[in-house]
Amino acid sequence: MSLPEIGAHCSLESCHVNDFLPIRCRCDLLFCKDHISPEAHSCSLLRAQNTTPISERLKKLQRCAADKCNKPSLEAFVADSENTDGRTPAVCPRCKQAFCAAHREPAAHKCTAPDPAQIPVSRNEAGRALLSKMFPASEAGPSTPPDDKVVPTKRKTPPSNPKKAAQIRQVELMKMRHRAQPGDPKDKDKYVPVDQRLHVKVRVKDDNEEKIFWFRKAIGTGKALDLLASHFKVSTSNVLSLVCPGADDTADDVILQNDKLLSEQVEDGAQLTLTRRN
Template identity: 60%
Template sequence: MDLPTIGAHCALDACNINDFLPIRCRCDKLFCKDHISPETHACPTLIQTKDKPTISTPQQKLQRCAADKCNKPSLEAFVADSSDTNGRTPAVCERCKQSFCASHRSPASHSCTAPDPHLPPPRNEAAKAILAQIFPTRSSSSSSNTSSAVPVKRKAAVPANPRKAAQLRQVELMKMRHRAQPADPRDQNRNVPIGERLHVKISAENKDEEKLFWFQKTMATGKALDILAAHLEMSSNKAPLYLCRDNGSEQEGDSVLQNDKLLADQIEDGSSLILRH
């Protein structure tokens, strides 16, 4: 069986190599990449002068290779004006869209800095920054002491717009669920589902620093008060302690939680609490 003919032989008799990707010169002959230059195959379009051969007016308009310090004609220059261009893909770099010679046609050969269209685009930096704020990297392991809960600064006032306030609360709750540690040391190694946890921000009286913890929803308020007092190093020997909702006021009033009731029955998930004397 005869092998199929692929490519064409270089028209230069001294070469005659079978090139799989021959290039057609303006003299309508096919050459390999090494002899496509008009000077190398004595192209009839050259005009002989007394000093040196020059290219005739049509040939002088050939586009050179876009690679730095390369004087070879580009591949596209030889076929751009051809009549047989229907359905032909331009001989340009698919990244930077510039035309190069056969030696520099690949992006690696001409050090192409344009992005690869086949690779996914880089992630938006602004989106990455937002994700980093909502889901910061946890620096503490599951075996660390719960008393080293990550302290956070008190937040600014809640927006007056109800919709914005609700959005802010959802974002804050996502942060708490990611960063809060179990307040009860017995829950340290327990697999408590997220839906059975009650996340709180706790601060001591007259202090702006808050810590993030979570309790099981079956925790009694009095027990939670004792656990939080140990974390905040507050004692009830001289004066009783009260666990209160943080309503932004120095007045206790109805904000004091009842110790004989469940904590989950008196506050919502993500509430801020203050431990006061």
């Protein structure tokens, strides 16, 4: 069954990735976050004037707020001053400053503003009082647990509708592609087409830390295992294995074979565990 189409393909021929959140440039074409800057896709606006490498129109645009970066900010380049209704500004979610595509993420410009998601809302006494006034607790007791207790997150049940499940899986895979780092350091500065990449979520057994990597589909499982051990700083003095969890709670975990290709044993977006053999 073919997966549903979500988002749009990047208009750059050498990329053409199906981006979940494509961005429309002022040249009216859609691009992924890596190629939205005018220089990255040889924007027609850059060639509007033959006398200068960048048109006068682009020179007047707001620059990226990052230190020593002279590229147009993403917000200034994609914003339409005549129609801003319903559009989320392309700015940093923390400091609200405008950056280019390369520096938009907080980590990329070393943002010092606090992350709203990390603010302990439950400790806001004024907010708690307002909630208590609007939604008084029932006779059975308070509906929220004390601040010093953590309620385990319930495991989400996958949808029974195959089409819905495929759509959710593709959305998750899109998110992984944006966050993944190359598992092989040699691929860091090389262009590898998306259709030749295998994306995996990896954690060490009995450790909650999880990282997302991509490998070339031609990589062997044994080599991928050694590279992951290096990323997680796990000693290879003992025998290690990559384990893929079963399809459901009733299925057994599968130990991957090191003499086979990784892509032959797991699918794109798989979750793996780095574990030691007993």
